[in-house]
Amino acid sequence: MCNMTIRSMMQGGLRNSCSRLRWLAQTAVVAALIGCATPETGPKAPAPRADFIEYRQIVVESLALMDATLRSLAEISVQAHRDPRPAYDAFAKAVHRIEVDSIKVRARTQAMQARGDAYFEHWEEYLATVKNKQVRKLAEEHRPELKRSFEQLHLASQQVREVFRPFLSDLQKLRAVLEADPSLAHIDAQKGLILAANDKGRQVQQGLDRVLAEMNSMAALLRPPGTAARP
């Protein structure tokens, strides 16, 4: 019994030391990975931002936001002959959401306009520092095509920027006008404004679609052969 106890104690000790060794090995691997992930530019130098990935994400979110807003706008007309108040409330909420949630995409498009080519030169800098060697090589090889896509992206972003503000103004005006009495007669009287807002909203969507299409074609240029496309 005593032998068994000693054996079990030894086994326990061995197990403990083994788990400690495993833990140490894991720590060493993690430390090595962190070391590898440190920017090559040194600890104090800021690494370039993943502008390309972030902007694509913002555009996708904005498209969903536009879709929801235009649906709530259409619902006002659809529900006008029943009880339009719930549709109006949903619309007012959607306007509030777009006022806030569109700030990121609007700020980006405005900054692109303000900085012009310099804005995209930062993207090139980012692509030049990507860790994946194949992507860096592809960015170098497809530089002229990427430049063309940048230009198209710039134009599409300009379209978004120019139409968005009048679109938002129409929505805000509609919200203000219908606030007190969103009745059938009132909604009918604002038919022109509803149509105009819808039209501008479609133009914003088209602009965002163009931006996304350009970003997708850029992503396709930078995708190493044999890797699956991102959804």
Add this chain to the structure above:
Amino acid sequence: MKFFYSKLAPPLGLGLWVTLAVLWANAVYAQDQGPFVPPTTPMAQRNSLNLVLNRVGWLQNATRTASSFAGGGYGLLLQQFQAVRGQYNGLKSTLTPQQLASGANQLAELDAGLDIIQEVFTDYQTAVANGQSSSTASANMGKVLNRAIGVWAQELKQDCRQLRIGW
């Protein structure tokens, strides 16, 4: 006459030297009195960033209480917003040339973000002109300003981390 000139020569020479010395001292003083250049140390950056974030907090608090002020607190909110902008400009002046260069896109976006947020003040006036009650327009302005400046501050913090501002 010659005697007179020879007696006058040393004081004239001395006077010339004194004048030159005074002019040089003036020039040096004028250089020292140039525009104030804030330090670009990590500590100065951290302090400046904290001041911006404090100002954002004050503005957000003001958006919650503004409706109890005359005119929906329009003047108060505008003043608080301008204070955020001023403090943010102060933060920018503490950045190193390297940070300014590598963060040029982000800084342009933050600038644009403030310009866009500032539109809520014209939106408020337009809404009232379009027949919206001033209390609802003021409530809308407060809600949008509160959330929008929160989004902006998140972006600012993220950009500061990425640009190693205050590190």
